[in-house]
Amino acid sequence: MTRAPRDDGRRAGGPAGGVAARVEAVWRxxxxxxxxxxxxxxxxxxLAEDLxxxxLVAALTAWPQSxxxxxxxxxxxxxxTNRAIDQLRRRQNLDRKHELVRTELERADPPETHDLVAAMDDIDDDILRLVFTCCHPVLGPEAQAALTLRMVGGLTTAEIARAFLTSTTTVQQRIVRAKRTxxxxxxxxxxxxxxxxxxxxxxxxxxxYLLFNEGYAATSGADWTRPALCEDALRLARILAGLAPTEPEVHGLAALLELQASRLAARIGPGGEPVLLLDQDRSRWDRLLIRRGLDALARAEEQGTPAGPYALQxxxxxxxxxxxxxxxxxxxxIAALYDTLAERAPSPVVELNRAVALGMARGPQVGLALVDQLVAMDALPGYHLLPAVRGDLLERLGRNEEARAAFAQAAELTDNExxxxxxxxxxAGADA
Known part of the structure; x- marks a missing residue:
């Protein structure tokens, strides 16, 4: 799992050179x-995050020497773990918790480096516990998502803000309040x-779902995708599918992630440049993941209930x-499925994706009409994919000057290099 070490998104400082880079890589x-x-x-x-x-700070100090x-x-x-013991010892009236820590440590063997690896075999279950804890009902939906993406997914507050189409300050406040709650x-x-x-x-x-999306199309940084985040999200979805075998939306989400992950390798060109869906070499799509995704989709459909948002996607x-x-x-x-999705889980982003499908199924003018409605409603302020989709539709209609302006606007709105x-x-191509 990847994670930035500070709540404001800054990377931890430390000595220059290969050791510092290794510390950062291990942490992420x-x-x-x-x-x-x-x-x-x-x-x-x-407390666990603070410890x-x-x-990490101790590693930045010790590893360059040792x-x-x-x-x-x-x-x-x-x-x-050792710092946890010290922290609890310094507190008053925590004898019960101190004994609990001692018992847990004895059960998991002493926390020596060579022994601790074996004690970490059930790490997936621990991470799933962390997800469920971050999604406790005492928190609101926005706080649940922000805290989980921060602590489990390792997204910076700026990345989470992009995912929610909100400000970094708002996300920071949600995370602080969520921890306190x-x-x-x-x-x-x-x-x-x-x-x-x-x-x-x-x-x-x-x-x-949000964790996977950040891996599939990174909101910022030098890379268009972050495959490790996709792998983390996919592993969690598979674990959930095992825990809830009769929940259709669990299988629907697993199916969606398997199928989307199958295209990851084809989404990146030889120089790291993005490759759009219609330009991808489909021989590079992972057939095993496709088969797993189709099987999971069949399990979702076998439950006999109307398809939910994840199963529809x-x-x-x-x-x-x-x-x-x-x-x-x-x-x-695809257009018909988006029509159904718009009815069951309406949102501006769904409408934007529906516009793409309508533009392919019924012509770019139909898709553009829906996109222009979203623009008139100011439904997705600051969302770079809105002008990007509009530029694509305009280009297909031969309205190249307008397409150029739309693509240029989209370029200014994205934080991904x-x-x-x-x-x-x-x-530039639309202007040619």
Missing amino acids: IEAAGIIARVARIVHDVA AQDA GVPDNPAAWLTSTA LTEHDVRFEQPEPHERPARLAAVLRVI AAIAACHARAARPQDTDWGR RERALLRRRA
Whole structure:
């Protein structure tokens, strides 16, 4: 799992050179697992995050002198665990918690680096507990999603703000308040009982979906995709599918992520540049993931209930997966599925995607009419894909000067370097 070490999105400072880069790389990969492991011991996710970051600072100080340990994640977890013990010892009236920590540590073996790796075998379950804890019902939906994306997905507050189409300050406030609320309500680090899960499942599905989306199309940075985030989200979705085998939307989400992940390799060109769907080499699509996705979609449909938003999106992705060539795509069915999705889960983003489908199925003028309605309503302020879609439709209509302006506007709105370069190339091409 990837995660930036500070709540304002700044990377941790430290000594220059290869060791500092290794510390950063280990942190970005392992932070969520470390937080989850420590949270299992201290039963406080906010405290667990603080202790994990303290361990990171210790690594930045120690590793340049001692060298990077053979098992850096275990070293960080061990250090955070020891700091948890020290923290609890300094508190008054916490004898019961101190004994609980001691018992947990004895049960998991002493926190020595070489032993701790074996004790981390159930890390996926710990991370899932962390997701359910962040999605506790004492938090509102926005706080649940922001906290989970921050602590589990490792997104910076700026990235989360882009995902929610809101400000960084708002996201920071949500995260701070969410941590405080969990502490005030003494929310323990544990999976809910089976009868409690349905009420929290929708929030969990939502944050896994957002986590995958950030990996599939990064909101900022030098890379268009962040495959590690997609892998994390996909693993969580698979775990949930095992825990809730009769929940159609769980299988729907798993199907959607499997099918979308199948295209990851084809979305990037040899120089790291984005490759759009209709230009992708479909021989690079992962057939195993497609098969897994279609199987998961079948399980969702077997439950006999009307398709929910994730199952509908999976059905749309399946239309692309089944098309051997772009011209084989059943755009009529995709447009019909978007019509249904717009009825069951209406949102401006769904309408924008529906405009794309209508533009392919019934002509660009039809799609453009819907996009212009969204523009007139100011439905997606600051959302770069709105002018990007509008530019594509205008270009197909031969209105190149307007398309150039739309692509240029989209380029200014995105914070992703690769996507900005693509949009500027499209603006230049439309102007030619």
